[in-house]
Amino acid sequence: MKKFWRCFICSDIHYGVKPPEVCPTCLAKNAYVEVSSREAVKIMGAGGTTLTREEFRRAILAFAEKNEFEVNPDKAKVEMLLDGLFANEQNHGLKYCPCRLASGDLAEDLKLVCPCHFLIHETYKNKKDGECWCGLFVRRKK
Amino acid sequence: MSKLIMFYARECPHCKAMMPHVEKLENEENISFEKLEVWHNEKNADLMRSYRRAIAPKCGGQLRTPTFFNPETSDVLCGEVPYEKLKEWALKQK
Ligand code: SF4
Numbered sequence: 001m002k003k004f005w006r007c008f009i010c011s012d013i014h015y016g017v018k019p020p021e022v023c024p025t026c027l028a029k030n031a032y033v034e035v036s037s038r039e040a041v042k043i044m045g046a047g048g049t050t051l052t053r054e055e056f057r058r059a060i061l062a063f064a065e066k067n068e069f070e071v072n073p074d075k076a077k078v079e080m081l082l083d084g085l086f087a088n089e090q091n092h093g094l095k096y097c098p099c100r101l102a103s104g105d106l107a108e109d110l111k112l113v114c115p116c117h118f119l120i121h122e123t124y125k126n127k128k129d130g131e132c133w134c135g136l137f138v139r140r141k142k
Numbered sequence: 143m144s145k146l147i148m149f150y151a152r153e154c155p156h157c158k159a160m161m162p163h164v165e166k167l168e169n170e171e172n173i174s175f176e177k178l179e180v181w182h183n184e185k186n187a188d189l190m191r192s193y194r195r196a197i198a199p200k201c202g203g204q205l206r207t208p209t210f211f212n213p214e215t216s217d218v219l220c221g222e223v224p225y226e227k228l229k230e231w232a233l234k235q236k
Contacts, residue, residue, distance in 0.1 A: 077155050084153025088181060098153040101180050101190055101205035112204075122202065133206075135155055 004040035005032040013040050053082055056095075060115065060136075069124075070140045072131070081136045085114050099134040144214045144235050148175040149190045151207040152182055156222035160208050163225045173232050180207065 005019035006012070010026040019032030035043075051059070057071075064070045072078055084098030095114045096102050102109040111117065118124050118132035130139040148164060150157035168174050178186040190197070190205055196216035197209055210219040210228065212235045219231040 080153050080155060080158070084151065084181065087153065091182070096181075098151050098181065099156060099207055101149075101151070101187060101207065103194070103205065104191060 004035050004037055006035045006040070006043065007031045008033055011043055013043055015040070053086060056085075057082070063115065064137060064140075068140055069130075069137045072135050072138050074135070077135055081134055097134060144212050146173065146175045146232065146235055147211045147213060148177045149180050149186070149205075149207055149209040149211065150177060152179055154207045157208045159222050160228070163228050166225065167229055167232060171229070171233065173236075175210070180205075 002016055005014040005016070007014075007023040007026065007028060008031050009028045010023060012023050012025045013035075014020055014032060019034075022029055023031045060071055081098055085095040088094065088096040088098065092102065094109075096109065097112045097114055097116055100112045102112055115137065116132065118137060121133060123133055124130035124139065127139070131137065148160075150160075164175055164177075178189065180187045180190050190209070193211060193213070193216070194205060197206075197211065197218050197220070198204055200218040201209060201220040206220045208220065208222070210231060211217070215235070217231075217235060219228065223231075
């Protein structure tokens, strides 16, 4: 079961079944101690960061760059999907996929947060022209 | 003719692609779909969720958009499909 862990030096928060041995932020060793999700949310909230549409766009471009897929060159489609993702974040708290409806079960619905794990989806896996369900990401042409 | 529903999402490219097919079908045949948007309308979303048991098994285990649904028979067609396939499905519901 995943839990929250906090670095006792720099307050980095990790969510996972076990903490990292080396803190990726301050590089301290064996620095993580378990905290409650309430504490974790409070610490993360203190950061108060926002993510604009342009920042998210840069984030998914950087994410795709190191992978075998790219952000769809069809700009109009990407804009429409970004409209949906940001509307969903505004109205429902997370950037849920615009081509799927959340069930109401948060653990299940985390699978619908963009980018989702589309590498295993029928629309992508083993497909030459594979895309994520919505076509935000497409397999890069060699 | 049974009531047919099209569950769609405003920013879903597959729904956008299906709209002209739906309109063509409505114009050519005596068929009409009740078009229910599910990401901007909680009532519609809840209605779609209430049909989860009928819809999800036929749509990869999820609530996908677009989903064409006959509430009387629980017959389902989901995703972006060619016009002929939509037509065949809709005529079967008559
Ligand atoms: S299918 Fe595409 S747009 Fe939808 S959540 Fe997954 S990556 Fe994002």
